[in-house]
Amino acid sequence: MGIFDYFKSKSEPSSASVAKDRLQIIVAHERSKRKQPDYLPQMQQEIIDVIRKYVKVGSEDVQIQLENIEDCSILEVNVTLPDN
Amino acid sequence: MKRPSGDTALAKIIVVTSGKGGVGKTTSSAAIGTGIALKGFKTVIIDFDVGLRNLDLIMGCERRVVYDFVNVINKEATLTQALIKDKRTKDLFILPASQTRDKDALTQEGVQGVLEELAKDFDYIICDSPAGIEKGAQMALYFADAAIVVTNPEVSSVRDSDRILGILQSKSRRAEEGKEPIEEHLLLTRYHPERVALGEMLSVSDVEDILAIPLLGVIPESEAVLKASNQGTPVILDTESAAGLAYMDAVDRLMGEERPLRFLDVQKKGFFKRLLGG
Ligand SMILES: Nc1ncnc2c1ncn2[C@@H]1O[C@H](COP(=O)(O)OP(=O)(O)OP(=O)(O)O)[C@@H](O)[C@H]1O
Numbered sequence: 001m002g003i004f005d006y007f008k009s010k011s012e013p014s015s016a017s018v019a020k021d022r023l024q025i026i027v028a029h030e031r032s033k034r035k036q037p038d039y040l041p042q043m044q045q046e047i048i049d050v051i052r053k054y055v056k057v058g059s060e061d062v063q064i065q066l067e068n069i070e071d072c073s074i075l076e077v078n079v080t081l082p083d084n
Numbered sequence: 085m086k087r088p089s090g091d092t093a094l095a096k097i098i099v100v101t102s103g104k105g106g107v108g109k110t111t112s113s114a115a116i117g118t119g120i121a122l123k124g125f126k127t128v129i130i131d132f133d134v135g136l137r138n139l140d141l142i143m144g145c146e147r148r149v150v151y152d153f154v155n156v157i158n159k160e161a162t163l164t165q166a167l168i169k170d171k172r173t174k175d176l177f178i179l180p181a182s183q184t185r186d187k188d189a190l191t192q193e194g195v196q197g198v199l200e201e202l203a204k205d206f207d208y209i210i211c212d213s214p215a216g217i218e219k220g221a222q223m224a225l226y227f228a229d230a231a232i233v234v235t236n237p238e239v240s241s242v243r244d245s246d247r248i249l250g251i252l253q254s255k256s257r258r259a260e261e262g263k264e265p266i267e268e269h270l271l272l273t274r275y276h277p278e279r280v281a282l283g284e285m286l287s288v289s290d291v292e293d294i295l296a297i298p299l300l301g302v303i304p305e306s307e308a309v310l311k312a313s314n315q316g317t318p319v320i321l322d323t324e325s326a327a328g329l330a331y332m333d334a335v336d337r338l339m340g341e342e343r344p345l346r347f348l349d350v351q352k353k354g355f356f357k358r359l360l361g362g
Protein backbone atom coordinates (compact mmCIF):
# COMPACT_ATOMS: atom_id res chain seq x y z
CA MET A 1 0.00 0.00 0.00
CA GLY A 2 1.36 3.44 -0.92
CA ILE A 3 1.11 6.54 1.20
CA PHE A 4 -1.77 7.85 -0.93
CA ASP A 5 -3.82 4.76 -0.15
CA TYR A 6 -3.17 5.32 3.52
CA PHE A 7 -4.69 8.79 3.45
CA LYS A 8 -7.43 7.81 1.04
CA SER A 9 -8.75 4.97 3.16
CA LYS A 10 -10.05 7.40 5.77
CA SER A 11 -11.65 9.92 3.45
CA GLU A 12 -14.81 9.87 1.29
CA PRO A 13 -15.51 7.27 -1.42
CA SER A 14 -13.21 7.23 -4.44
CA SER A 15 -14.15 9.31 -7.44
CA ALA A 16 -14.57 6.12 -9.49
CA SER A 17 -17.26 4.83 -7.14
CA VAL A 18 -19.08 8.16 -7.33
CA ALA A 19 -18.93 7.88 -11.13
CA LYS A 20 -20.27 4.33 -11.01
CA ASP A 21 -23.21 5.28 -8.79
CA ARG A 22 -24.15 8.23 -10.99
CA LEU A 23 -23.87 6.14 -14.15
CA GLN A 24 -26.01 3.34 -12.76
CA ILE A 25 -28.79 5.79 -11.96
CA ILE A 26 -28.74 7.65 -15.28
CA VAL A 27 -28.41 4.50 -17.37
CA ALA A 28 -31.33 2.83 -15.57
CA HIS A 29 -33.40 5.97 -16.08
CA GLU A 30 -32.55 6.25 -19.78
CA ARG A 31 -33.18 2.54 -20.35
CA SER A 32 -36.64 2.74 -18.82
CA LYS A 33 -37.41 5.75 -20.97
CA ARG A 34 -36.33 3.89 -24.09
CA LYS A 35 -38.82 1.16 -23.33
CA GLN A 36 -41.69 3.66 -23.24
CA PRO A 37 -44.05 3.72 -26.20
CA ASP A 38 -43.68 6.60 -28.66
CA TYR A 39 -47.12 7.98 -27.86
CA LEU A 40 -46.31 8.52 -24.17
CA PRO A 41 -45.03 12.13 -24.25
CA GLN A 42 -48.09 13.32 -26.15
CA MET A 43 -50.45 11.37 -23.95
CA GLN A 44 -48.77 12.90 -20.89
CA GLN A 45 -49.27 16.38 -22.30
CA GLU A 46 -52.93 15.74 -23.05
CA ILE A 47 -53.58 14.36 -19.56
CA ILE A 48 -52.00 17.48 -18.09
CA ASP A 49 -54.16 19.68 -20.32
CA VAL A 50 -57.34 17.92 -19.21
CA ILE A 51 -56.45 18.29 -15.51
CA ARG A 52 -55.68 21.94 -16.04
CA LYS A 53 -59.12 22.53 -17.51
CA TYR A 54 -60.54 21.91 -14.05
CA VAL A 55 -57.79 22.61 -11.53
CA LYS A 56 -55.09 25.24 -11.53
CA VAL A 57 -51.86 23.26 -11.36
CA GLY A 58 -48.40 23.83 -12.70
CA SER A 59 -46.92 21.28 -15.12
CA GLU A 60 -44.49 20.14 -12.43
CA ASP A 61 -47.47 19.28 -10.18
CA VAL A 62 -48.45 16.47 -12.51
CA GLN A 63 -46.13 13.45 -12.59
CA ILE A 64 -46.88 10.72 -15.08
CA GLN A 65 -44.93 7.49 -15.22
CA LEU A 66 -45.23 4.25 -17.05
CA GLU A 67 -43.71 1.36 -15.14
CA ASN A 68 -43.15 -2.13 -16.39
CA ILE A 69 -43.19 -4.81 -13.74
CA GLU A 70 -42.75 -8.21 -15.32
CA ASP A 71 -45.49 -8.47 -17.94
CA CYS A 72 -47.69 -5.79 -16.42
CA SER A 73 -47.53 -2.09 -17.30
CA ILE A 74 -48.74 0.47 -14.79
CA LEU A 75 -49.54 4.04 -15.72
CA GLU A 76 -49.12 6.15 -12.64
CA VAL A 77 -50.54 9.67 -12.56
CA ASN A 78 -49.71 11.80 -9.53
CA VAL A 79 -51.37 15.19 -9.20
CA THR A 80 -50.52 17.59 -6.40
CA LEU A 81 -53.64 19.66 -5.91
CA PRO A 82 -53.29 23.25 -4.70
CA ASP A 83 -54.37 24.12 -1.09
CA ASN A 84 -57.85 25.59 -0.80
CA MET B 85 -10.74 -22.05 -43.30
CA LYS B 86 -14.49 -22.47 -43.17
CA ARG B 87 -16.82 -19.56 -43.51
CA PRO B 88 -18.26 -18.47 -40.15
CA SER B 89 -21.84 -18.99 -41.26
CA GLY B 90 -21.47 -22.45 -42.79
CA ASP B 91 -21.72 -23.03 -46.50
CA THR B 92 -24.18 -20.30 -47.40
CA ALA B 93 -22.57 -17.29 -49.00
CA LEU B 94 -23.18 -15.06 -46.03
CA ALA B 95 -20.54 -12.92 -44.47
CA LYS B 96 -20.72 -11.90 -40.85
CA ILE B 97 -21.15 -8.13 -40.57
CA ILE B 98 -19.58 -6.59 -37.48
CA VAL B 99 -19.99 -2.91 -36.64
CA VAL B 100 -17.43 -1.16 -34.43
CA THR B 101 -19.35 1.61 -32.73
CA SER B 102 -19.34 3.80 -29.61
CA GLY B 103 -21.53 6.87 -29.68
CA LYS B 104 -18.76 9.05 -28.28
CA GLY B 105 -15.99 10.18 -30.61
CA GLY B 106 -12.30 9.49 -30.27
CA VAL B 107 -12.58 6.42 -28.06
CA GLY B 108 -10.71 4.04 -30.39
CA LYS B 109 -13.16 2.74 -33.02
CA THR B 110 -10.82 3.13 -35.98
CA THR B 111 -7.84 1.76 -34.03
CA SER B 112 -9.99 -1.23 -33.01
CA SER B 113 -11.48 -1.79 -36.49
CA ALA B 114 -7.99 -1.89 -38.00
CA ALA B 115 -6.63 -4.19 -35.28
CA ILE B 116 -9.56 -6.59 -35.16
CA GLY B 117 -10.03 -6.71 -38.94
CA THR B 118 -6.35 -7.57 -39.31
CA GLY B 119 -6.58 -10.16 -36.53
CA ILE B 120 -9.51 -11.92 -38.18
CA ALA B 121 -7.70 -11.97 -41.55
CA LEU B 122 -4.62 -13.42 -39.83
CA LYS B 123 -6.83 -16.34 -38.86
CA GLY B 124 -7.39 -17.04 -42.53
CA PHE B 125 -10.80 -15.45 -43.05
CA LYS B 126 -11.28 -13.19 -46.02
CA THR B 127 -12.01 -9.84 -44.39
CA VAL B 128 -12.89 -6.34 -45.52
CA ILE B 129 -12.87 -3.25 -43.30
CA ILE B 130 -15.20 -0.47 -44.48
CA ASP B 131 -14.70 3.13 -43.38
CA PHE B 132 -18.19 4.59 -42.80
CA ASP B 133 -16.85 7.94 -41.60
CA VAL B 134 -17.92 10.02 -44.61
CA GLY B 135 -15.90 13.22 -44.86
CA LEU B 136 -13.44 12.12 -42.17
CA ARG B 137 -11.62 9.26 -43.85
CA ASN B 138 -8.93 7.95 -41.49
CA LEU B 139 -8.91 4.19 -41.64
CA ASP B 140 -6.64 4.44 -44.70
CA LEU B 141 -4.00 6.26 -42.62
CA ILE B 142 -4.20 3.80 -39.74
CA MET B 143 -3.87 0.90 -42.19
CA GLY B 144 -1.05 2.64 -44.07
CA CYS B 145 -2.75 2.60 -47.48
CA GLU B 146 -3.63 6.30 -47.83
CA ARG B 147 -1.58 6.73 -50.98
CA ARG B 148 -3.33 3.88 -52.73
CA VAL B 149 -6.85 5.28 -52.45
CA VAL B 150 -8.32 5.88 -55.91
CA TYR B 151 -12.02 5.21 -55.54
CA ASP B 152 -14.14 5.07 -52.40
CA PHE B 153 -17.35 3.70 -50.89
CA VAL B 154 -19.52 6.50 -52.33
CA ASN B 155 -18.05 6.03 -55.83
CA VAL B 156 -19.13 2.40 -55.67
CA ILE B 157 -22.64 3.30 -54.47
CA ASN B 158 -22.95 5.86 -57.26
CA LYS B 159 -21.65 3.32 -59.79
CA GLU B 160 -18.69 5.54 -60.66
CA ALA B 161 -16.40 2.62 -59.87
CA THR B 162 -16.73 -1.11 -59.36
CA LEU B 163 -16.07 -2.75 -56.00
CA THR B 164 -12.99 -4.43 -57.45
CA GLN B 165 -11.62 -1.02 -58.41
CA ALA B 166 -12.31 0.53 -55.02
CA LEU B 167 -11.14 -2.27 -52.72
CA ILE B 168 -7.55 -1.89 -51.57
CA LYS B 169 -5.68 -5.10 -50.88
CA ASP B 170 -3.61 -4.88 -47.71
CA LYS B 171 0.09 -5.19 -48.38
CA ARG B 172 1.00 -7.00 -45.18
CA THR B 173 -1.86 -9.29 -44.35
CA LYS B 174 -3.21 -11.88 -46.75
CA ASP B 175 -7.00 -12.01 -47.16
CA LEU B 176 -7.45 -8.41 -45.95
CA PHE B 177 -9.05 -5.54 -47.88
CA ILE B 178 -10.00 -1.95 -47.12
CA LEU B 179 -12.89 0.05 -48.55
CA PRO B 180 -12.10 3.72 -47.91
CA ALA B 181 -14.63 6.39 -46.98
CA SER B 182 -15.43 9.23 -49.28
CA GLN B 183 -14.01 12.67 -48.56
CA THR B 184 -17.22 14.33 -49.72
CA ARG B 185 -18.84 16.77 -47.34
CA ASP B 186 -22.26 15.50 -48.33
CA LYS B 187 -23.32 13.52 -45.26
CA ASP B 188 -26.22 12.01 -47.22
CA ALA B 189 -23.92 10.38 -49.74
CA LEU B 190 -24.54 6.97 -48.14
CA THR B 191 -28.05 5.73 -48.84
CA GLN B 192 -29.51 2.69 -47.18
CA GLU B 193 -30.16 0.96 -50.51
CA GLY B 194 -26.68 1.86 -51.71
CA VAL B 195 -25.04 0.45 -48.59
CA GLN B 196 -27.18 -2.67 -48.77
CA GLY B 197 -26.15 -3.25 -52.39
CA VAL B 198 -22.44 -2.99 -51.56
CA LEU B 199 -22.74 -5.23 -48.49
CA GLU B 200 -24.62 -7.87 -50.47
CA GLU B 201 -21.99 -7.88 -53.16
CA LEU B 202 -19.19 -8.12 -50.56
CA ALA B 203 -21.01 -10.92 -48.75
CA LYS B 204 -20.64 -13.16 -51.81
CA ASP B 205 -16.90 -13.02 -51.52
CA PHE B 206 -15.94 -12.26 -47.92
CA ASP B 207 -16.24 -14.06 -44.60
CA TYR B 208 -16.18 -10.96 -42.41
CA ILE B 209 -17.21 -7.36 -43.08
CA ILE B 210 -16.04 -4.90 -40.42
CA CYS B 211 -17.83 -1.52 -40.39
CA ASP B 212 -15.87 1.31 -38.77
CA SER B 213 -18.62 3.65 -37.57
CA PRO B 214 -18.40 7.42 -37.33
CA ALA B 215 -18.99 8.98 -33.90
CA GLY B 216 -22.45 10.02 -32.79
CA ILE B 217 -25.80 8.29 -32.60
CA GLU B 218 -27.38 9.98 -35.60
CA LYS B 219 -27.65 9.02 -39.24
CA GLY B 220 -24.02 8.18 -40.01
CA ALA B 221 -23.66 5.86 -37.03
CA GLN B 222 -27.08 4.35 -37.69
CA MET B 223 -26.11 3.61 -41.30
CA ALA B 224 -22.96 1.79 -40.14
CA LEU B 225 -24.86 -0.43 -37.70
CA TYR B 226 -28.10 -1.00 -39.61
CA PHE B 227 -27.15 -4.26 -41.35
CA ALA B 228 -24.90 -5.63 -38.59
CA ASP B 229 -25.01 -9.15 -37.17
CA ALA B 230 -22.69 -8.26 -34.29
CA ALA B 231 -21.54 -5.05 -32.64
CA ILE B 232 -18.31 -4.24 -30.86
CA VAL B 233 -19.10 -1.37 -28.52
CA VAL B 234 -15.86 0.51 -27.88
CA THR B 235 -15.91 2.20 -24.49
CA ASN B 236 -13.41 4.18 -22.43
CA PRO B 237 -13.64 3.89 -18.63
CA GLU B 238 -15.05 7.36 -18.28
CA VAL B 239 -18.60 8.63 -17.59
CA SER B 240 -19.58 10.17 -20.92
CA SER B 241 -18.22 7.28 -22.96
CA VAL B 242 -20.09 4.71 -20.85
CA ARG B 243 -23.34 6.65 -21.13
CA ASP B 244 -22.95 7.01 -24.90
CA SER B 245 -22.24 3.29 -25.19
CA ASP B 246 -25.56 2.62 -23.50
CA ARG B 247 -27.26 4.98 -25.93
CA ILE B 248 -25.77 3.17 -28.90
CA LEU B 249 -26.93 -0.14 -27.36
CA GLY B 250 -30.45 1.31 -27.36
CA ILE B 251 -30.11 2.08 -31.06
CA LEU B 252 -28.71 -1.37 -31.87
CA GLN B 253 -31.77 -2.82 -30.13
CA SER B 254 -34.36 -0.65 -31.86
CA LYS B 255 -33.08 0.88 -35.10
CA SER B 256 -31.13 -1.94 -36.75
CA ARG B 257 -32.47 -4.16 -39.49
CA ARG B 258 -32.52 -7.12 -37.14
CA ALA B 259 -34.64 -5.13 -34.67
CA GLU B 260 -36.99 -3.79 -37.32
CA GLU B 261 -37.53 -7.20 -38.85
CA GLY B 262 -37.97 -8.89 -35.48
CA LYS B 263 -34.97 -11.17 -36.09
CA GLU B 264 -32.54 -12.44 -33.51
CA PRO B 265 -30.94 -9.33 -31.95
CA ILE B 266 -27.47 -8.06 -32.83
CA GLU B 267 -24.74 -9.83 -30.80
CA GLU B 268 -23.27 -7.25 -28.41
CA HIS B 269 -19.62 -7.18 -27.31
CA LEU B 270 -18.01 -4.72 -24.94
CA LEU B 271 -14.45 -3.62 -25.76
CA LEU B 272 -12.96 -1.47 -23.05
CA THR B 273 -10.05 0.58 -24.39
CA ARG B 274 -7.52 3.09 -23.04
CA TYR B 275 -7.56 1.32 -19.69
CA HIS B 276 -5.13 2.56 -17.02
CA PRO B 277 -4.68 -0.13 -14.34
CA GLU B 278 -2.78 2.34 -12.13
CA ARG B 279 -5.58 4.86 -12.10
CA VAL B 280 -8.14 2.14 -11.49
CA ALA B 281 -6.09 0.96 -8.50
CA LEU B 282 -6.11 4.51 -7.14
CA GLY B 283 -9.88 4.69 -7.44
CA GLU B 284 -9.63 7.45 -10.04
CA MET B 285 -10.99 5.44 -12.93
CA LEU B 286 -13.90 3.05 -13.44
CA SER B 287 -12.75 -0.56 -13.36
CA VAL B 288 -13.57 -3.32 -15.85
CA SER B 289 -16.17 -4.75 -13.49
CA ASP B 290 -17.72 -1.31 -12.87
CA VAL B 291 -18.30 -0.86 -16.61
CA GLU B 292 -19.53 -4.46 -16.97
CA ASP B 293 -22.00 -3.89 -14.12
CA ILE B 294 -23.37 -0.73 -15.71
CA LEU B 295 -23.65 -1.85 -19.33
CA ALA B 296 -24.38 -5.52 -18.61
CA ILE B 297 -23.14 -6.91 -21.93
CA PRO B 298 -20.47 -9.59 -22.46
CA LEU B 299 -16.87 -8.40 -22.32
CA LEU B 300 -14.80 -9.02 -25.45
CA GLY B 301 -11.60 -7.51 -24.16
CA VAL B 302 -9.71 -4.79 -22.34
CA ILE B 303 -7.07 -2.81 -24.22
CA PRO B 304 -4.65 -0.94 -21.99
CA GLU B 305 -3.58 2.62 -22.67
CA SER B 306 -0.37 2.08 -24.59
CA GLU B 307 2.24 4.14 -26.38
CA ALA B 308 2.37 1.39 -28.97
CA VAL B 309 -0.97 2.62 -30.36
CA LEU B 310 0.41 6.05 -31.22
CA LYS B 311 3.55 4.50 -32.63
CA ALA B 312 1.53 2.12 -34.78
CA SER B 313 -0.64 4.93 -36.10
CA ASN B 314 2.43 7.02 -36.90
CA GLN B 315 3.72 4.15 -39.01
CA GLY B 316 0.41 3.16 -40.54
CA THR B 317 0.53 -0.36 -39.13
CA PRO B 318 -2.40 -1.82 -37.17
CA VAL B 319 -1.24 -2.20 -33.56
CA ILE B 320 -2.20 -5.90 -33.47
CA LEU B 321 0.90 -6.58 -35.60
CA ASP B 322 3.06 -5.22 -32.77
CA THR B 323 3.32 -8.46 -30.84
CA GLU B 324 5.74 -6.88 -28.39
CA SER B 325 3.08 -4.51 -27.09
CA ALA B 326 0.41 -5.10 -24.47
CA ALA B 327 -2.20 -3.38 -26.67
CA GLY B 328 -1.37 -5.59 -29.64
CA LEU B 329 -1.58 -8.77 -27.56
CA ALA B 330 -4.80 -7.62 -25.90
CA TYR B 331 -6.36 -7.08 -29.34
CA MET B 332 -5.25 -10.57 -30.39
CA ASP B 333 -6.91 -12.00 -27.28
CA ALA B 334 -10.10 -10.12 -28.18
CA VAL B 335 -10.06 -11.61 -31.69
CA ASP B 336 -9.56 -15.09 -30.23
CA ARG B 337 -12.58 -14.56 -27.96
CA LEU B 338 -14.62 -13.28 -30.91
CA MET B 339 -13.87 -16.63 -32.56
CA GLY B 340 -15.21 -18.40 -29.50
CA GLU B 341 -11.93 -19.26 -27.81
CA GLU B 342 -11.39 -18.72 -24.09
CA ARG B 343 -8.65 -16.31 -23.13
CA PRO B 344 -8.03 -15.03 -19.62
CA LEU B 345 -7.88 -11.24 -19.25
CA ARG B 346 -4.37 -9.85 -18.93
CA PHE B 347 -2.60 -6.49 -18.56
CA LEU B 348 -5.04 -5.45 -15.83
CA ASP B 349 -2.54 -5.50 -13.01
CA VAL B 350 -0.47 -2.58 -11.91
CA GLN B 351 3.13 -2.96 -13.01
CA LYS B 352 5.28 -2.78 -9.93
CA LYS B 353 8.19 -0.54 -10.79
CA GLY B 354 10.41 -0.28 -7.77
CA PHE B 355 10.32 1.58 -4.52
CA PHE B 356 9.36 5.09 -5.60
CA LYS B 357 6.26 4.02 -7.53
CA ARG B 358 5.24 1.81 -4.65
CA LEU B 359 5.57 4.69 -2.25
CA LEU B 360 3.29 6.78 -4.44
CA GLY B 361 0.72 4.03 -4.48
CA GLY B 362 1.42 2.98 -8.06
N1 LIG C 1 -5.24 1.79 -26.24
C1 LIG C 1 -4.85 3.04 -26.60
N2 LIG C 1 -3.77 3.61 -26.02
C2 LIG C 1 -3.36 4.84 -26.36
N3 LIG C 1 -3.97 5.61 -27.28
C3 LIG C 1 -5.06 5.11 -27.89
C4 LIG C 1 -5.56 3.81 -27.59
N4 LIG C 1 -6.67 3.59 -28.37
C5 LIG C 1 -6.83 4.69 -29.12
N5 LIG C 1 -5.88 5.62 -28.85
C6 LIG C 1 -5.73 6.95 -29.46
O1 LIG C 1 -6.95 7.63 -29.35
C7 LIG C 1 -7.17 8.47 -30.47
C8 LIG C 1 -8.52 8.17 -31.10
O2 LIG C 1 -8.51 6.86 -31.63
P1 LIG C 1 -9.39 6.46 -32.89
O3 LIG C 1 -9.15 7.37 -34.03
O4 LIG C 1 -9.22 5.00 -33.10
O5 LIG C 1 -10.83 6.76 -32.29
P2 LIG C 1 -12.23 6.81 -33.05
O6 LIG C 1 -13.23 6.30 -32.05
O7 LIG C 1 -12.15 6.09 -34.34
O8 LIG C 1 -12.42 8.36 -33.30
P3 LIG C 1 -13.58 9.06 -34.18
O9 LIG C 1 -14.81 9.04 -33.32
O10 LIG C 1 -13.07 10.43 -34.42
O11 LIG C 1 -13.73 8.23 -35.43
C9 LIG C 1 -6.01 8.23 -31.42
O12 LIG C 1 -5.08 9.26 -31.24
C10 LIG C 1 -5.45 6.90 -30.96
O13 LIG C 1 -4.08 6.79 -31.22
Ligand SMILES: [Mg+2]
Nearest residue numbers: 109110133138
Ligand atom coordinates in the same frame (compact mmCIF):
# COMPACT_ATOMS: atom_id res chain seq x y z
MG1 LIG D 1 -12.72 6.74 -36.32
